[in-house]
Amino acid sequence: MKKIIFILLNLIISVSAANAQKGIDFSYNYAAGGKLLMCVDSLAKNVYYANVFPNQPNTYFSYLPEVNNLGIQIYFRKNINIEHYRYTILADNKPIVVNKSINKAQLKDAQAGDEEVFSSTKLGTFSIKDKIITILVYSIETPLIIDKSVFYGKLIPKAKIKAIGKRFTTEKGVDYSYITDPKEKTNLHLTNKDDELTIVKDRTEIDYIYYTSIKDKQTNKIIFESTAWQYGGHIDDTHQFSPYLKFDKSIFKKSGDYEIIIKPSSFSRYKMLPKEMEKYTTRYTLSITLEEESYTKKEIYSYGLMATFIIGLNFLLIFQAVKKRNKKKLAETTQQKNIAKLQLNSVRSQLNPHFLFNALAGIQNLMNKNEIDNANRYLSKFARLTRNVLDSKELISLTEEKTLLDDYLQMEQLRFGFQYKINAPADLDTENIEIPSMLLQPFVENAVKHGIAEKGADGNIEIDFKKQSADLILSIKDNGKGFDATKDYSGLGLSLSKNRISLLNTIYKETPFVLNIQSDTNGTVVTITLTQWL
Amino acid sequence: MRAILVDDEQANLENLQVLLSKNCPEVKVVAVANNIESAYDQVNLHRPDLLFLDIQMGKTTGFDLLNILGEKSFEVIFVTAHDHYGIQAVKFAALDYLLKPVDPDELKIAVSKATERIKSRLNSDQLNFLLNQIKRTEPSIPKIALPQQHEIRYVSVDDIIRCVADNTYTFFFLANGDKILISKPLKEYSDLLKPHGFVRAHQSHLVNPKFVKSWLKEDGGTLLMNNGDKIPVSKPNREMVKEVLGK
Incomplete structure (x- = not known):
């Protein structure tokens, strides 16, 4: 429809009528909607002609605030059954002409554009100042399609908001509450139960020309627009339905001032100045208070910062707690180690009587045999061994260990007369490699007592210090009669030694001590x- | 070589006399004393080359005797049964000592060392150093005697950055940049310096934590020293080193 109007407009501008009358410029035709064209006062500057509206089909609205008189012509294409057409003219809603046919005798050819020739006739000349002329045109073939052209010579009134309402949920369903005849600034508190808002406008004959927008005054952004009015729920004093529109509460993201703007649409086509437009514009301010805010970026940022701070604080607390727990755990581990160390000390002192008294007996034997030099020598060996036990040093060097084993084995040699050897490869830094003290002693003692004691001079003990990549391997080999290594011997030495190695493993967790015993009759x-x- | 033996136990005096006559015939025992008053007199009377000196003698100590003796023109070999404090002091002064019952072989070594020292006359300094260390009443940073071939360095424990083992020798790295080679195994100094906060980071490395800058994770654990040196930490020592550094 709109397209046709513009086509007509283009064609008709070039069409001229011959005679001038009552100051009307008949040489210039404006589209007036449907099949109508109009001519207006030659002095009229602003002619807002043939506006159409999305929700009002077949209606053409011409706003003529500066026009006194108006000439209307109707144009038909050649192939149209002109006799089927009827027209009605109203002046201020009062009919002047009703359902009149076209007077075929008055039809003249009128050229529009280059090619097409129309049949045209005048419908009349009207005074329009402070009046509204409405012309309805229809064909009796399609009587429901009525072209309605409105010529508005009055000042377009500003829209008025009759009520602002909100819908809220109740136990039964929904209910409404209204603020009637709101002031230019209205406070509105919205709770979680409110969901929909309604604006009710005053009823006019030209509701359809108004469109509504809602602007966020903080951001100056339009958050809602509507060109449509609904009728039905609201009745005014004259028992007519009032136009209203509805929108969701959710368009309001946060509390603050919002502006409801109602103004005539389509005039933008004529580049009406904003100052001029303001004459027709209605503005209401809604001061919205939201129970639950939806947050903007800036707010999210600041709240986010706060949340980050709180989360950070929590993390700090958790971190502290974890640290404390770790510290506690560490303290427990340290305590465990200390206990293990104490136990090791006690194990060390438990081990010594075994050889101490036997060694003393050996020295006694030398004294009785009058071997004074040997007695002296062995006595100082005995003293060194005893001192090592009493000093309870944690670590001794391999050299020191070798000396102690020499001392011990030489003393035992006095009693049993066996052979022994302590081997360390030259590339092993025995001076500086340390091992837990009294680590080998009990095993060597076992080798002597349970291994080679019975064999006398045939007995042989071989002790090896070896290096295998990063491992240090210490081995004690005897040629005794052996024992069942799987059995748990009550012999104090072995069980104490096993206990000792497990204690050492508590202390040196990352460098475990592995004990392996292989025994057979050889x-x-x-x-x-x-x-x-x- | 003329020697005086000082011990409060008659048995020990007799034992040592027998051992000396059997093992060190060059030593002539000119006198024995079983208390420090008697020892004072005997020393002044005989002017011996060598003193075998017991540390604990009842309520008095061998150090007391040295204190009252003034000028010391003799060598001292301390002889002690079991005296941790005394032995520590003697070791700090790098002086020689024997443990009771005396081992004939150790006695021979000690006597030959003393003979060497008598020739070079280094000892009286060390004795005075020892007595000064013992006199210290207020807790202060101890010094340690580091005997080199021709001189003895007295170094504050705080000036030792670290020690490095070279078989039975030990290199000392000092804060003033000096590097000293001492003919004693690291183990000996490790035992002496551990009570003063030093850590054995590695079988070959003893470190003063005061000079450690940071713990590096490279090679499973490395200590970065203030001067940029990197010291390996062996696996068995890792936890202990961390513990000490964490303090």
């Missing part, structure tokens, strides 16, 4: 591997 090999020790 002898016994005890291997202690200090993994990753070097």
